[in-house]
Amino acid sequence: MPENGWFLHQQLCDDSVAVGDLPLSRLLAMNDADFPWLVLVPRRAGVSEIIDLGPEQAMLMDEIALVCRALKDETQCDKLNVAAIGNIVPQLHIHVVARRKDDPLWPQPIWGAAARRPAAAVDLTRFVGSVRRRMAGSMAGTNP
């Protein structure tokens, strides 16, 4: 549903499932078999850089921190990788990825690597459910 003219970019929509809405951002889980991978998308139209958000940058950082904490607690990962790239999808979106020293690409970044493998539906559903439960106090709803 549009929110002040905002709608989720089709590529992000195709590659993920919705976890829910934080005050500023929609939280997505990427459909990926190898990496626990969340994406925050601020629901603001026409925004492609963090600095385009103006004072709402502070809200974005709060939400990045919430997501980082939930993902670290959920996965007990060795490292979080956080990035706003957007060279292909111009709508501002922030990746938060849990990395392990024994994962298929460690220590390389996951962006720009070969094509992703989609997750088994049951695994993705379980992951989304777990993240929702961890973040329930921060989310307005699931807005799938």
Add this chain to the structure above:
Amino acid sequence: MPENGWFLHQQLCDDSVAVGDLPLSRLLAMNDADFPWLVLVPRRAGVSEIIDLGPEQAMLMDEIALVCRALKDETQCDKLNVAAIGNIVPQLHIHVVARRKDDPLWPQPIWGAAARRPAAAVDLTRFVGSVRRRMAGSMAGTNP
């Protein structure tokens, strides 16, 4: 110089020159011929994730935004790429890279790509000088 036990990681030191110190972070310019590339390193010992900063996360976001603005104004780039990865260098550091649609790696991310080409000294010096001038009002000193 150590600051409450903090010192710059040797790899970051080897790969960059210091631009100056913001209230939280040391600002570095990577020695790279192909990309205008700045790195923020919070001067806090033992910190490897953004969430390790606690309430200082807000200061980090302010400094990321300052650096993004300066780099965009300086380069008139097409896109900023911002990332905290740290799979190889565990000390928390945030990359801010100016990307152009005609740069050598567009639209791929620069991290994980082939070895970097060092910049000509004159170019790096000019870039650092320009960034220092743009950020002079925010920096305590150059602390090389």
